Amino acid sequence: METRVMPHTRGMSRALPWRKxxxxxxxxxxxxxxxxxxxxxxxxxxxxALQEKYPDWxxxxxxxxxxxxxxxxxxxxPKDPSKYIGFDIDLGEAIGExxxxxxxxxxxxxxxxxxxxxxxxxDIVISDIYATKERAKAADFxxxxxxxxxxxxxxxxxxxxxxxxxxxxxxxxxxxxxxxxVPLIQALIPECKKAGKAEPTIQxxxxxxxxxxxxxxxxxxxxxxxxxxxxxxxxxYPDKLEKAIAVTIPYSxxxxxxxxxxxxxxxxxxxxxxxxxAGTHMELLKKHGLDVNNFKEPDILTAD
Amino acid sequence: xxxxxAFPRNLIPAxxxxxxxxxxxxxxxxxxxxxxxxTLEVTALGLGGGLILGLILAGMQLxxxxxxxxxxxxxxxxxRGTPLILQxxxxxxxxxxxxxxxxxxxxxxxxxxxxxxxFIAEMLRAGVLGVDRGQVTAGQALGMTPRILMWRIxxxxxxxxxxxxxxxxxxxxxxxxxxxxxxxxxxxTLRSTQLASSTFDFFSIFxxxxxLYLVLTASISVIQLFVEWLLDLDRADGRQRKLADYLxxxxxxxxxxxxxxxxxxxxxxxxxxxxVETPPLALTSEERAxxxxxxxxxxxxxxxxxxxxxxxxxxxxxxxxxxxxxxxxVALLGPSGxxxxxxxxxxxxxxxxxxxxxxxxxxxLGFGDNGKALSPRDLANERASVGVxxxxxQFNLFAHLSARENIAGPLRWVHGMTRIxxxxxxxxxxxxxxxxxxxxxxxxxxxxxxxxxxxxxxALAPNPSVLLLDEPTSALDPELVNEVLxxxxxxxxxxxxxxxxxxxQIRFADEVADRVAFLNGGRIIEEGPAHEVxxxxxxxxxxxxxxxxxxxxxxxTVR
Numbered sequence: 001m002e003t004r005v006m007p008h009t010r011g012m013s014r015a016l017p018w019r020k021x022x023x024x025x026x027x028x029x030x031x032x033x034x035x036x037x038x039x040x041x042x043x044x045x046x047x048x049a050l051q052e053k054y055p056d057w058x059x060x061x062x063x064x065x066x067x068x069x070x071x072x073x074x075x076x077x078p079k080d081p082s083k084y085i086g087f088d089i090d091l092g093e094a095i096g097e098x099x100x101x102x103x104x105x106x107x108x109x110x111x112x113x114x115x116x117x118x119x120x121x122x123d124i125v126i127s128d129i130y131a132t133k134e135r136a137k138a139a140d141f142x143x144x145x146x147x148x149x150x151x152x153x154x155x156x157x158x159x160x161x162x163x164x165x166x167x168x169x170x171x172x173x174x175x176x177x178x179x180x181x182v183p184l185i186q187a188l189i190p191e192c193k194k195a196g197k198a199e200p201t202i203q204x205x206x207x208x209x210x211x212x213x214x215x216x217x218x219x220x221x222x223x224x225x226x227x228x229x230x231x232x233x234x235x236x237y238p239d240k241l242e243k244a245i246a247v248t249i250p251y252s253x254x255x256x257x258x259x260x261x262x263x264x265x266x267x268x269x270x271x272x273x274x275x276x277x278a279g280t281h282m283e284l285l286k287k288h289g290l291d292v293n294n295f296k297e298p299d300i301l302t303a304d
Numbered sequence: 305x306x307x308x309x310a311f312p313r314n315l316i317p318a319x320x321x322x323x324x325x326x327x328x329x330x331x332x333x334x335x336x337x338x339x340x341x342x343t344l345e346v347t348a349l350g351l352g353g354g355l356i357l358g359l360i361l362a363g364m365q366l367x368x369x370x371x372x373x374x375x376x377x378x379x380x381x382x383x384r385g386t387p388l389i390l391q392x393x394x395x396x397x398x399x400x401x402x403x404x405x406x407x408x409x410x411x412x413x414x415x416x417x418x419x420x421x422x423f424i425a426e427m428l429r430a431g432v433l434g435v436d437r438g439q440v441t442a443g444q445a446l447g448m449t450p451r452i453l454m455w456r457i458x459x460x461x462x463x464x465x466x467x468x469x470x471x472x473x474x475x476x477x478x479x480x481x482x483x484x485x486x487x488x489x490x491x492x493t494l495r496s497t498q499l500a501s502s503t504f505d506f507f508s509i510f511x512x513x514x515x516l517y518l519v520l521t522a523s524i525s526v527i528q529l530f531v532e533w534l535l536d537l538d539r540a541d542g543r544q545r546k547l548a549d550y551l552x553x554x555x556x557x558x559x560x561x562x563x564x565x566x567x568x569x570x571x572x573x574x575x576x577x578x579x580v581e582t583p584p585l586a587l588t589s590e591e592r593a594x595x596x597x598x599x600x601x602x603x604x605x606x607x608x609x610x611x612x613x614x615x616x617x618x619x620x621x622x623x624x625x626x627x628x629x630x631x632x633x634v635a636l637l638g639p640s641g642x643x644x645x646x647x648x649x650x651x652x653x654x655x656x657x658x659x660x661x662x663x664x665x666x667x668x669l670g671f672g673d674n675g676k677a678l679s680p681r682d683l684a685n686e687r688a689s690v691g692v693x694x695x696x697x698q699f700n701l702f703a704h705l706s707a708r709e710n711i712a713g714p715l716r717w718v719h720g721m722t723r724i725x726x727x728x729x730x731x732x733x734x735x736x737x738x739x740x741x742x743x744x745x746x747x748x749x750x751x752x753x754x755x756x757x758x759x760x761x762x763a764l765a766p767n768p769s770v771l772l773l774d775e776p777t778s779a780l781d782p783e784l785v786n787e788v789l790x791x792x793x794x795x796x797x798x799x800x801x802x803x804x805x806x807x808x809q810i811r812f813a814d815e816v817a818d819r820v821a822f823l824n825g826g827r828i829i830e831e832g833p834a835h836e837v838x839x840x841x842x843x844x845x846x847x848x849x850x851x852x853x854x855x856x857x858x859x860x861t862v863r
Contacts, residue, residue: 065488068498075502081335081495106408106488107498112393116488119397120405209501236504 046274047098054267058100064092065122067110069207071232072288073128087288091144092126092255094280098271109206111178114138117256124257124268128226130180131254131301140265141254141301144272144281145294149181150230151244152215152223159221163247166191170198174211174220177204180251181224208233216240228290253294254301265300272298326505330512335499339492340516342409346481346489349413351474354420361425366432380422389483391415396487412484420477427469431462442700445652446714446762447688449681456717461704464535471528475521492516537704537746589835592818596833599818602630604666605770605802606651611660613646613826620646621657622826628770628804633796635813635834636806638823639849644806645697647823648772651804652692653683664690665769688718693768697775699755701747707758708734708743711765719766733761737791753784757791764795771795773805777812785809792816810853814838822846 051058066084068074074086084105096103103124108116113129116122117139131141153161161167164184169192175182182202189199203220205211212233214220223230227246234241255272257265275281276297285292330336364376383391395411395418406414435458443453485494496513500506533539606628613621620643628634636644649655651662653670656677661668668675669690670683678686701710711730715721721729734740737757739750747755756776763771776792777785789812795801796816807813813820814834821831822843830843841847 069501071502076335076495076498078499078503081333081499081502107490107494108488109486112397112486115393115397119400121396121400121408121488207497207501209497209504209506212504213506233504 046277047100047271050098050267050270050274051100054099054263054270057264057267060101062096062101062103062123063106063121064103064127065106065108065113065116065125066127067113067207068105068107068127069110069209070128070226070229071208072228072290073226087284087290088126088128090284090287091275091281092124094275094284095255095268095271098274099267110176111206113178114256117258120258123264124255126255128253129256130249130251131256132180132251133301133303135256136301136303138259139256140259140262141256142265142269142272143252143254143299143301144296145253146296147249147251147253147294148227148291149224149247149249150227151247152212152225152230152233152241153221153244154215154218155240155242157242157244161222162245164188164224164249166195166197168192168200168222169195170200171221172201172203172219174203174205174214174223176208176211176225177206179225180249184249185224212237212241252296252299252301259302269298269300323508326508327511330499330505330509331515333499333512336492336495336513336516339490339495339513340520342484342489342491343478343481343493343520345409346412346416346484346491347474347478349410350416350420350477350481353413353417354424354473354477357417357421358424358428361421362428362432365425365429376425380425383418384422388415388419388480389486391419392483392487408484408487408489412481412487412489416477416480416484419480420473423473424470427466427473428462430469431466432458434465435461436700436703438696438698438700439702441654442694442696442702442759442762443714444654444684445687445692445694447684447718447766448714449684451681452684452717456713457702464537464704467528467532467535471524474524474528478520478524479517592833592835596818599629599632602632604628605630605632605664606804607661607663608647608651609661611647611650611657611662613650613655613657620826621650621660623660624823624827626821626828628802630769630802631800632819633801633803633805633817635817635820636804636823637808637810637813637820637846637849642823643826644823645774646826648694648774648804648806651770651772652687652694654694664692684718688766691766691768691770693763693766693771695756695759695763695771695773695776697778699747699752699759699779701755701759701762703747706744706746707739707750707754710747710758711762714762715765729765730761733765734758737761738787751784752780753787756780756788760788760791760795764801769802771801771803773803773807775806775808777807777809789816808853810838810850822849 066074066088068076068084068086070086072086073088074084077083077085089105092103106116106122110127110129113125113127114135115138117125125139129135130147131143135141149164151161151163153159159167159171161171164181166188168185168188173181173185175185182204185200185202192199203214205214208225208229211220211223211225215223216237222244223233224247227243230243234243255268257268272281276295282292282295285294361376361379364372367373392412392415395406395415396408399406399411439457439461440453443457448457481491482493484491485497488494492513496509500509503509604627606626608624608626611621611624612619620641622643624643624647626634626647636647638644646655650657651664651669653662656670663669667686667690669686669692670678672678672682677683701707702713705713708727708730711733712721712723712726715726715729716723731740731743734743737760739754739757739761742750742754747758750758756779760773760776773792777788780788789809792803792805793812793816796803805813805817817834819831820834820837821828822837822841822845823829824845830837830841830846837846838850841850
């Protein structure tokens with residue numbers, strides 16, 4: 001649900017080709033998901049060097065706070081609900097493997113991800129959270145993914161919504177508490193007013209499933225969120241939902257780490273670079289049916 | 305292209321079948337069932353912790369010290385007035401900043417406990433305050449310390465009345481435990497929402513988890529009913545109320561119930577055969593004179609000197625002097641509000657007074673050697689050792705104890721008797737007041753007269769040196785008065801017990817009392833040999849009172 005801060009590459013915002021890719025990727029998931037992931041381990045030598053350079057976390061078990069309501073990124077495994085699955089889960093474990101730590105998971109509501117980290121109840125947050133300057137006041141981010149949002153609407157798009165724009169005037173948008181889409185939609189309010197149209201309203205829920213249910217129940221007209229999430233909702237209710245369009249928003253997804261542990265942040269960054277070098281990152285995108293265009297080389301985002 | 309395409313008719317049963325099988329799948333899913341464990345853990349922590357905190361809070365609120373009760377009140381305002389969800393987040397996310405990092409279950413349990421505490425405290429307080437004050441006074445008069453009173457008299461009755469409220473509280477705590485999901489406790493609700501997010505089987509999952517919650521809350525209700533049944537006094541009484549009577553569609557009046565009324569009624573005047581009415585006790589003038597002469601040589605049993613007491617601006621005792629000798633029976637007469645009851649309550653220090661002294665058996669009851677007032681506990685012990693028994697207008701039997709236990713209990717708790725000795729003594733006394741056949745009856749199944757006879761037996765059990773009777777027959781129906789008076793009469797004549805009786809029964813006073821004291825406005829305005837004062841009152845107020853008390857109560861001629 002969160003996107004990166006950096007300006008990103010060409011062509012991404014075109015809905016049509018993008019959709020095709022997503023579809024192809026979705027089909028690929030089924031095949032790849034079953035196969036054992038060969039590229040999971042980053043280069044052993046490089047990781048060994050990192051473990052030597054950053055020995056503090058070797059052999060430790062760290063807590064990863066997640067909001068496990070985002071199919072493709074992090075949910076419980078429906079076949080074995082004691083486990084979490086998804087791209088973020090695998091990526092986090094690949095980083096952990098490189099640095100020599102293991103992860104356990106702490107499921108919290110989205111809005112509590114960073115407070116849980118700040119309270120020391122978690123060591124790291126890898127939960128599809130968009131790195132923004134605002135959030136960087138609460139945590140440091142290592143960005144790792146571009147994000148494309150999809151606009152989920154009822155089948156037939158009765159309100160004709162085609163993005164976070166004037167087409168949303170007068171519409172009811174379902175959003176998760178704390179999502180970056182919330183201020184974007186709020187920013188439409190004065191514009192709609194100026195144009196003499198009704199204001200958009202925002203309904204805040206605390207997880208994906210509730211936002212999707214709001215559209216199914218006819219309470220909300222749209223839900224703007226990560227495109228993969230939107231796609232999986234459409235897949236689950238093909239008769240009732242559709243994706244109106246994909247939009248880009250100017251953020252990146254980031255791994256959040258405590259502000260007072262720059263060494264840990266650097267270690268995670270270094271490990272992520274190794275994981276990407278080994279091709280694991282790309283491999284995982286494919287495995288989970290995500291658009292490979294999401295791939296992004298890591299950066300650090302802090303408040304200052 | 306509008307909305308859902310119509311389903312072919314035959315698809316609907318298939319759809320329902322699919323939903324049903326999903327529902328059953330989730331209902332039996334170990335992942336959800338394991339969530340119950342955490343739900344119960346958080347609930348148990350919340351309730352257990354809430355009970356402990358609630359006990360402390362209730363204690364503070366009922367305390368004599370205003371600071372404690374102010375603190376408790378402030379706590380209640382804060383924790384009852386803020387949402388539990390904030391308290392959960394606070395315990396989980398804010399406490400770590402001051403170095404207290406509790407595991408999620410403990411943090412959630414702590415928040416729930418802090419939230420439950422004020423509610424439980426109010427329940428406890430209401431339960432304690434709901435126990436009849438008269439019983440507490442009776443317990444004090446029997447020499448019970450505050451601790452014994454709380455443990456033996458107040459708590460057992462308060463707990464019985466609190467069970468339904470506590471059942472409520474348990475259900476609400478169970479449901480509130482779902483808020484622990486905001487602090488990552490993997491309880492039932494959090495597991496359900498995660499599962500719904502990963503499978504999109506929204507409704508099947510929530511119906512399944514809803515049903516699981518229902519099973520849990522229903523179990524609490526069953527436990528509550530079972531405990532109610534277990535603690536039902538009528539059950540112990542052998543008057544079987546069946547567990548089934550608690551089912552919601554049964555219409556048994558749990559308060560009165562017919563069989564019990566019948567059981568009491570089947571004994572219309574049961575006491576009479578055993579308590580043969582003696583001929584209206586008749587002492588001749590010579591006998592009276594001889595008795596008076598004997599008593600005059602006896603030691604002083606009770607002595608009050610210049611006793612004064614006011615309730616605010618109203619003076620209830622205005623410098624009252626009274627001396628009662630061992631073996632003497634003194635009747636206190638006078639209109640309502642003349643200070644009779646207050647005088648009696650001062651004699652065993654159930655009430656304090658403003659100035660003057662009270663001595664019982666030569667001792668200043670309730671004051672240490674240095675003249676300072678004793679603590680409630682020491683006062684209780686002194687009451688027990690000096691031996692002042694008291695009988696009240698409203699009987700004040702301990703409602704949760706059988707007739708025999710009303711007598712035997714205080715003997716064990718206050719006087720340290722063994723159960724065997726106490727039971728033997730109780731049986732003996734019940735026999736004496738003609739109630740051995742009702743030994744196991746609860747007070748509420750006894751008639752007023754029977755209750756008062758048990759109360760007299762209870763007061764006599766520790767062999768008091770003085771017995772105070774505060775209008776012992778005023779609350780009785782006229783036809784029940786005699787059975788009680790008969791018991792008192794025998795105590796005077798057969799046992800030679802020292803008694804101070806406040807009464808409106810002029811004839812009875814004449815027959816039984818050696819001396820009457822007529823009170824008005826907190827002073828004795830006339831006193832003297834009973835028959836003399838009652839036949840020829842010298843003070844006009846006495847005369848008027850006696851005539852108002854109605855002609856047929858005027859004393860008979862002494863035979």
